[in-house]
Amino acid sequence: MTGPRRAGPSYREASARRRLAAILDEGSFGELLGPTERVTSPHLAALDLPVAFDDGVVVGTGLLGGQPVLGASQEGRFLGGAVGEVHGAKLTGLLRRALAERPAAVLLLLDTGGVRLQEANAGIVAVSEVMRAVLAVRAAGIPVLALVGGAWGCFGGMGIVARCCDGVLMSEEARMGISGPDVIEATRGVEELDASDRAMVWRTWGGKHRVLLGEADRLLEDSLPAFREAARQLVGRARPLTLAALEAEQAWLARRLADLGGSADALDAWRSAGVDEPERLPLLEPPAWSAAVAGARRVRP
Amino acid sequence: MTRTWDTVRRNRAARLERARAVGHGRWVEADRMPALLEALLEPGDRVCLEGNNQKQADFLARALARVDPARVHDLHLVQSVVALPEHLTLFERGIGRRLDFSFSGPQAVRLAQLAGGGKLEIGAIHTYLELYARYFIDLTPRVALVAAQAADREGNLYTGPNTEDTPAIVEATAFKDGLVVVQVNERVDRLPRVDIPAGWVDFITVAPTASTIEPLFTRDPAHIGEVQVLMAMMVIRGIYEEYGVQRLNHGIGFDTAAIELLLPTYAEGLGLKGKICSHWALNPHPTLIPAVESGFVESVHSFGSELGMEAYVAARPDVFFTGHDGSLRSNRAFSQVAGHYACDLFIGSTLQMDLAGNSSTATKSRITGFGGAPNMGCDARGRRHATPAWLKAGREGSTAAMPRGRKLVVQLLETFREHMEPAFVERLDAWDLAEAMRMELPPVMIHGDDVTHVVTEEGIANLLLCRSPEERADAIRGVAGYTPVGRSRSRSAVEALRGRGIVRRPEDLGIAVGEATRDLLAARSVKELVRWSGGLYDPPARFRSW
Numbered sequence: 001m002t003g004p005r006r007a008g009p010s011y012r013e014a015s016a017r018r019r020l021a022a023i024l025d026e027g028s029f030g031e032l033l034g035p036t037e038r039v040t041s042p043h044l045a046a047l048d049l050p051v052a053f054d055d056g057v058v059v060g061t062g063l064l065g066g067q068p069v070l071g072a073s074q075e076g077r078f079l080g081g082a083v084g085e086v087h088g089a090k091l092t093g094l095l096r097r098a099l100a101e102r103p104a105a106v107l108l109l110l111d112t113g114g115v116r117l118q119e120a121n122a123g124i125v126a127v128s129e130v131m132r133a134v135l136a137v138r139a140a141g142i143p144v145l146a147l148v149g150g151a152w153g154c155f156g157g158m159g160i161v162a163r164c165c166d167g168v169l170m171s172e173e174a175r176m177g178i179s180g181p182d183v184i185e186a187t188r189g190v191e192e193l194d195a196s197d198r199a200m201v202w203r204t205w206g207g208k209h210r211v212l213l214g215e216a217d218r219l220l221e222d223s224l225p226a227f228r229e230a231a232r233q234l235v236g237r238a239r240p241l242t243l244a245a246l247e248a249e250q251a252w253l254a255r256r257l258a259d260l261g262g263s264a265d266a267l268d269a270w271r272s273a274g275v276d277e278p279e280r281l282p283l284l285e286p287p288a289w290s291a292a293v294a295g296a297r298r299v300r301p
Numbered sequence: 302m303t304r305t306w307d308t309v310r311r312n313r314a315a316r317l318e319r320a321r322a323v324g325h326g327r328w329v330e331a332d333r334m335p336a337l338l339e340a341l342l343e344p345g346d347r348v349c350l351e352g353n354n355q356k357q358a359d360f361l362a363r364a365l366a367r368v369d370p371a372r373v374h375d376l377h378l379v380q381s382v383v384a385l386p387e388h389l390t391l392f393e394r395g396i397g398r399r400l401d402f403s404f405s406g407p408q409a410v411r412l413a414q415l416a417g418g419g420k421l422e423i424g425a426i427h428t429y430l431e432l433y434a435r436y437f438i439d440l441t442p443r444v445a446l447v448a449a450q451a452a453d454r455e456g457n458l459y460t461g462p463n464t465e466d467t468p469a470i471v472e473a474t475a476f477k478d479g480l481v482v483v484q485v486n487e488r489v490d491r492l493p494r495v496d497i498p499a500g501w502v503d504f505i506t507v508a509p510t511a512s513t514i515e516p517l518f519t520r521d522p523a524h525i526g527e528v529q530v531l532m533a534m535m536v537i538r539g540i541y542e543e544y545g546v547q548r549l550n551h552g553i554g555f556d557t558a559a560i561e562l563l564l565p566t567y568a569e570g571l572g573l574k575g576k577i578c579s580h581w582a583l584n585p586h587p588t589l590i591p592a593v594e595s596g597f598v599e600s601v602h603s604f605g606s607e608l609g610m611e612a613y614v615a616a617r618p619d620v621f622f623t624g625h626d627g628s629l630r631s632n633r634a635f636s637q638v639a640g641h642y643a644c645d646l647f648i649g650s651t652l653q654m655d656l657a658g659n660s661s662t663a664t665k666s667r668i669t670g671f672g673g674a675p676n677m678g679c680d681a682r683g684r685r686h687a688t689p690a691w692l693k694a695g696r697e698g699s700t701a702a703m704p705r706g707r708k709l710v711v712q713l714l715e716t717f718r719e720h721m722e723p724a725f726v727e728r729l730d731a732w733d734l735a736e737a738m739r740m741e742l743p744p745v746m747i748h749g750d751d752v753t754h755v756v757t758e759e760g761i762a763n764l765l766l767c768r769s770p771e772e773r774a775d776a777i778r779g780v781a782g783y784t785p786v787g788r789s790r791s792r793s794a795v796e797a798l799r800g801r802g803i804v805r806r807p808e809d810l811g812i813a814v815g816e817a818t819r820d821l822l823a824a825r826s827v828k829e830l831v832r833w834s835g836g837l838y839d840p841p842a843r844f845r846s847w
Contacts, residue, residue: 003565003832198845198846282847283847
């Protein structure tokens with residue numbers, strides 16, 4: 001075939017299990033509490049809704065570049081990767097296991113709209129438990145990495161979880177935030193935000209904007225090998241979780257808000273940040289994009 | 302007493318005089334359009350309000366919907382597509398009474414309600430070509446309200462890439478002493494090219510907003526599933542290669558988009574470049590870009606255009622029909638004729654098929670109409686030129702002594718459609734719709750006797766080789782999967798048909814089902830299409846994820 005080069009099989013189109021298997025060293029993945037255990041959501045069953053035998057999340061152990069890691073991968077095709085009680089407990093349990101096993105990293109392959117609304121408070125509690133567990137693992141000096149490359153992106157409470165991690169890897173097709181475009185349109189009206197304007201949606205929540213603002217660390221092509229390689233490079237590299245580090249980050253955020261907070265559109269923010277011809281950014285491939293924004297990118301301290 | 306032979310012409314002059322008397326010149330202010338229409342129109346007039354598949358005379362539709370029904374009423378609307386809410390507001394307000402049309406996609410439910418409630422009489426539901434034909438026989442518009450991109454000072458019109466129906470409508474109206482009113486997006490000193498001469502146009506207005514154009518033919522490759530990849534492989538292997546199909550028309554669904562995206566990968570791997578799919582009657586589908594770029598496609602003539610494809614088309618004049626200015630020249634009437642007479646194959650998706658091979662997209666509560674598929678998807682009985690594909694189909698389909706070719710008409714359908722509704726049925730829903738709406742004919746999109754091949758995820762049924770209605774029914778059951786119709790098959794009958802090559806499974810075609818993955822698509826996303834086009838394709842915002 002002639003035509004554009006392809007970096008490898010798509011991360012976005014892969015299932016949760018395939019993603020984790022492809023990120024980890026070949027054949028090294030061992031699933032914990034897999035589908036054969038049939039630990040399913042009691043809330044969905046009570047509502048007479050279909051359940052998944054893994055409650056929409058795959059967790060387990062493996063190697064990355066020969067180093068032991070723990071990994072979790074959310075299945076966006078089951079209820080939009082939303083976090084229910086069992087799903088959240090599997091994530092929290094994996095993170096607590098890290099405190100005992102001390103792996104070189106914990107990888108969270110997030111593909112989620114946030115809390116599972118059908119499980120209401122149980123889901124909200126579950127997400128807050130995940131947050132607390134992430135911070136406990138980080139406090140123990142073990143890096144936690146968020147990989148965001150699925151069709152759902154990473155929203156709601158899980159968007160906060162991603163930003164609690166040591167690092168975030170995103171493809172440009174992925175999106176990250178707290179309230180997503182549809183939620184904003186539904187609550188504030190189409191005058192506030194037109195969720196059908198996809199170019200605007202990706203400009204605002206997409207990987208390029210998130211990396212440019214310093215909320216994610218690397219912009220990747222949508223391919224499993226690209227995610228694997230970027231994750232491998234970050235294994236063992238923990239960001240300090242100290243008062244001084246938090247204060248530095250707070251000051252950095254305040255400065256960013258002062259510089260860019262008045263932007264009506266991502267394009268304005270890119271221009272204010274010093275990007276020449278920001279209109280061309282959306283079409284650039286990750287390497288060309290990285291070169292174009294090199295001077296303008298905000299980098300988290 | 303001698304008969305007068307120019308009553309229509311005198312009536313035209315009287316209408317123009319009425320318009321002049323209330324102060325209208327050739328150029329009409331937008332806010333005075335309803336007043337002009339009230340002066341021009343007479344009760345019962347036959348009016349063509351240009352509604353194409355894509356381009357809509359939306360400003361004129363709104364103006365017509367605002368006229369006083371006491372002055373303008375009982376109009377007979379003759380237009381190919383009923384797409385805008387205003388098209389039906391006319392009937393709610395009593396401005397319109399009767400409707401002859403071809404297609405009503407987005408308004409299908411409301412149209413059925415108005416027809417059922419007695420507010421709207423349907424003359425007939427046509428194919429595009431049939432309706433244009435009737436503009437020149439017994440449905441000639443008295444007044445045509447059309448849309449163009451731009452007009453110059455004299456009133457010459459440039460219709461832009463979406464010329465679509467405009468030439469056919471204006472020709473029929475202007476040369477039978479009718480009146481032509483046009484909305485343009487802009488008035489310019491010099492047009493890029495003249496599509497309609499000023500002498501055929503009576504009134505022009507610059508619309509406050511540009512006429513609506515919908516990107517109807519953009520299929521995001523992200524939504525193509527592996528079943529569609531498998532069916533596309535079967536079509537390429539079992540039909541395009543088998544018959545050497547060089548000249549063809551594709552439908553607009555995801556099934557055919559999958560075929561387009563498999564040409565540079567799967568078909569090229571089979572060594573089929575230059576042997577299949579060279580000449581097309583097709584809108585400039587974005588999913589055709591990889592096939593164009595990899596050298597499969599020699600020429601494309603288009604019914605209409607597609608938003609975002611302007612710069613790409615302008616940069617590929619060897620392939621597309623363009624004006625000297627570079628922009629696409631589309632023409633639905635000519636392209637429909639081309640699809641009917643000059644193509645060896647039509648392939649499209651359908652929703653429901655019975656055991657005779659009749660297919661329909663009708664359901665009980667919707668009147669969607671036909672569009673162009675029936676003209677593409679039927680044998681051209683008047684055709685007299687031969688090609689290898691046409692002759693081979695003719696040989697398979699007939700035992701008569703006199704040789705005659707046959708068009709290949711392929712229907713694609715998954716055995717179950719959405720909500721697990723079986724696609725194969727004993728009796729089409731079209732019968733119920735016809736009864737409910739008191740239609741003379743059930744709305745059949747493609748008649749069974751025109752269908753040559755049925756393709757499902759289970760295989761291909763070659764109806765040409767069937768020698769009796771019973772064999773055709775068995776062949777259709779043989780690819781109907783787990784639908785009730787499929788499960789009532791006789792295994793031995795189907796195996797016998799398989800032995801004669803009438804039913805063919807993927808493995809009979811050398812296709813391993815496991816190889817049918819999305820990785821075979823030349824583009825898996827709209828963004829990859831943009832890359833294939835070298836950045837020339839500029840997709841509308843709704844198709845972007847960047």
